[in-house]
Amino acid sequence: MRGTVYPRVSRWREKPMPDTKRIVIAGGGRIGLRTAQELADRGYEIVLIEKEEARSDEVADEYVAMVLQGDATAPSILEQADLKRADAIAALTDEPGTNLAICMEAKRIAPHIRTLARTGTGTEDEYDEIADATILPQELSANTAADILSGDEVRTIIGTHHDLEILEIKVAEDAPVAGHTLAEISLPKGSLVISDRNRTQIARADMELEPSEYYIVGVEPDVLDEVLNLFRG
Structure with a gap:
């Protein structure tokens, strides 16, 4: 079946910038749509492929993505998605085998593309040569999938549907907090460094925030941008 590009996409919430x-x-499905919504909110251009016609409608x-109705394992459908212009593809169907097949075909068409596959229980380490990243059903959330696909240096542990976000943030080399202890920096009210990435110790005043290292940070939504600027420059 040839993919159908729905004309509704002309009513995207925002026209993407050229870059x-x-x-x-x-x-x-539920996760695919929520991931699309999360990425659209972050400013990404989204193409969503759905096999079932009723669901694609x-x-x-x-109005969060351009929608192609068709089988994503078919080369003709992936060609219509214009993978050569895409940065990443996420195969998030309910069938692990289908997801891996999608990633393999996507890599054949566009070798540069980053691939994410939803896999089965206990298989997360078995497909390194097929997909760049895999995610298990029990770990799958829209925030997590979006973090992996975007390549951002921030990973959401508890997201914005809570009053407090818990993030894993990488300290950039030239970030304002890089090389300083917690006692030496002034984090905004409503934020707290909880621990290092490995959760080996509770953060104390003498903990130094090292460049290229990750830290677990609790942030209230109102100060999120300020905290990200301090860690990422």
Whole structure:
């Protein structure tokens, strides 16, 4: 079946800038749609592929992505998604085998593309040569998938549907906090460094924030941008 580009996409919430990252999502189920919404909120251009016609209609009505109706394992459908212009593809269907097949075909068409596959229980280490990243069903959330696809140096542990976000943040080499102890820096009220990435110790005043290292940080939404600027420059 040839993919159908739905004309509704002309009503995207925002026209992407020319240098906006383009991400393709295969699978328009609950997680696929929520991941598309999360990435659209971050400013990414999204193409979503959904096999079932009725579901693709529902997804198109959300106006968060260009929707292709068709089988994402088919080369013709992936070609329509214009993978050569895309930065990443996430295969998030309910079928692990299908997801791996999508990633393999995507790499054949566009060798540069970053791939993420939803896999089965206990298989997360078995497909390094097929997909750049895999994620298990029990770990799968829209925030986590979006973090992996975007390549950002911030990973969401508890997201914005809570009053407090818990993030894993990498300290950039030229960040204002790099090389300083917690006693030497002034974090905004409503934020707290909890521990290092390995959770080996609770953060204390003499903990030095080392460049290129990750830290667990609790942040209230109102000060999120300020905290990210301190850690990322």
